[in-house]
Amino acid sequence: xxxxxxxxxxxxxxxxxxxxxxxxxxxxxxxxxxxxxxxxxxxxxxxxxxxxxxxxxxxxxxxxxxxxxxxxxxxxxxxxxxxxxxxxxxxxxxxxxxxxxxxxxxxxxxxxxxxxxxxxxxxxxxxxxxxxxxxxxxxxxxxxxxxxxxx
Amino acid sequence: xxxxxxxxxxxxxxxxxxxxxxxxxxxxxxxxxxxxxxxxxxxxxxxxxxxxxxxxxxxxxxxxxxxxxxxxxxxxxxxxxxxxxxxxxxxxxxxxxxxxxxxxxxxxxxxxxxxxxxxxxxxxxxxxxxxxxxxxxxxxxxxxxxxxxxxxxxxxx
Numbered sequence: 001x002x003x004x005x006x007x008x009x010x011x012x013x014x015x016x017x018x019x020x021x022x023x024x025x026x027x028x029x030x031x032x033x034x035x036x037x038x039x040x041x042x043x044x045x046x047x048x049x050x051x052x053x054x055x056x057x058x059x060x061x062x063x064x065x066x067x068x069x070x071x072x073x074x075x076x077x078x079x080x081x082x083x084x085x086x087x088x089x090x091x092x093x094x095x096x097x098x099x100x101x102x103x104x105x106x107x108x109x110x111x112x113x114x115x116x117x118x119x120x121x122x123x124x125x126x127x128x129x130x131x132x133x134x135x136x137x138x139x140x141x142x143x144x145x146x147x148x149x150x151x
Numbered sequence: 152x153x154x155x156x157x158x159x160x161x162x163x164x165x166x167x168x169x170x171x172x173x174x175x176x177x178x179x180x181x182x183x184x185x186x187x188x189x190x191x192x193x194x195x196x197x198x199x200x201x202x203x204x205x206x207x208x209x210x211x212x213x214x215x216x217x218x219x220x221x222x223x224x225x226x227x228x229x230x231x232x233x234x235x236x237x238x239x240x241x242x243x244x245x246x247x248x249x250x251x252x253x254x255x256x257x258x259x260x261x262x263x264x265x266x267x268x269x270x271x272x273x274x275x276x277x278x279x280x281x282x283x284x285x286x287x288x289x290x291x292x293x294x295x296x297x298x299x300x301x302x303x304x305x306x307x308x
Contacts, residue, residue, distance in 0.1 A: 035212040064183040064208050090244035
């Protein structure tokens with residue numbers, strides 16, 4: 001019995017809970033050191049002098065954390081075939097050490113592939129919010145999900 | 152980093168190259184994108200990608216690192232000339248990020264950034280917004296990755 005979610009198991013308007021994740025200072029600094037070594041992601045004093053007024057996470061870190069949460073809550077249990085891209089992503093507010101992020105994904109639209117039988121596209125809207133309910137990142141992205149094989 | 156007035160449509164920056172080893176692909180994927188085709192060669196071969204493929208976010212993060220390294224070189228050059236370079240502002244986000252071909256283990260991408268537009272910000276006096284097309288090419292020169300970035304840049308005092 002195939003238990004993973006396939007294209008047919010989703011519906012337009014469905015809201016998928018991606019769970020929560022607390023972001024610690026050490027991981028903010030470690031990620032930034034590797035991928036985005038700007039002072040405001042590495043150093044408290046430089047963060048205070050920035051528009052954000054304190055050390056905050058790289059936006060790419062927030063995006064990568066979204067991906068991890070989507071894998072754990074959804075993609076690992078789905079017949080995921082990857083994603084062609086991100087239509088739009090907005091960084092709305094800084095993510096600070098100790099913040100707890102909660103992710104939500106809404107299915108906006110579903111269509112099947114004209115060129116590849118067995119492939120479906122889910123157009124989704126994602127909101128990552130902090131513990132005060134403020135959105136810190138929003139995005140629109142399309143997922144590729146396998147269709148269920150005909151019995 | 153430069154002032155808004157120093158950015159002109161069509162300005163192109165070659166950011167350098169980045170190699171995606173199998174080990175680095177798996178390391179990134181374990182932390183942030185643990186899907187089988189990013190973790191395991193056999194699973195990658197069986198997928199639409201046809202081999203162990205880098206997470207799209209890994210491909211994007213490599214662009215970011217090369218961009219920051221480029222910016223740091225520019226700032227060091229300005230200081231060497233006795234100038235105090237402006238501190239760049241944040242990015243409000245990006246549009247149209249596309250992973251048009253898989254980036255497989257062992258591949259090297261060359262990245263570049265081309266200015267689309269530079270305009271004063273209506274909401275933030277003293278700042279402007281620079282939009283750029285950022286692209287990654289494989290060894291054969293085929294574009295495999297692109298997106299449009301938006302970054303706040305201070306205007307000349």
